[in-house]
Amino acid sequence: MAETAAQKIKLPESFYLDNDVVQLSKSLIGKYLFTCIDGVPTGGYIVETEAYNGIIDRASHAYGDRNTPRTKTMYLRGGIAYVYLCYGIHEMFNIVTSPEGVPRAILIRAIEPTEGIEAMMQRRKMEIMKPTITRGPGSVAKALGISRAMNAISLQGDTLWIEDRGLTFPDEVIAAAPRIGIDYAGDDALLPYRFYVKGNVYVSKPNK
């Protein structure tokens, strides 16, 4: 069965429990992110990520150990989704990492779509295919049908998961750069916690 095959290449929970969230962010480049909603599979491979390094990272919602109703998801065991609303308009999808009690997460900023493109175009209300379909974190979540209803769900289930299909990029085409949209974070805004595939058309903002 196809389900059995998919099960074999899903990333195991142990992958997400690693304490080096920056290294994990880099290794997620080229992994496949999928959702399956109402029997319709959609997804593609990840081309842009950002790491949020827990209580010592001023750009993180959990900076200063702020465990609130919203951020408590990040304090749970790695391998689940953290979805929240930004600017009252956009939902953002993150992957929670590290063992329980350590609030680290990885924001998925862009993917290159490979499956269910027509369904994604409908969700984005697009007539023709454009790279903006999954460029930027708000766009990725919308195209894949990810909403706050999926906050804290497991990535081992059949709604939302990540696969390793053996796709890799050489080091020289993966760039490390400062994160986007976190100017309020002082010196931490300069940390090279953003990773992306150089020149990929789905990567947001500067991508050289």
Add this chain to the structure above:
DNA sequence: GAGATGATTAGCT
């Protein structure tokens, strides 16, 4: 309970 704000995007100049 009120006031400020944001891990953004799309559309217009």
Add this chain to the structure above:
DNA sequence: GCTAATCATCTCC
């Protein structure tokens, strides 16, 4: 390049 859209969440009173 600039800005409106739009509301859950957090911070103080």
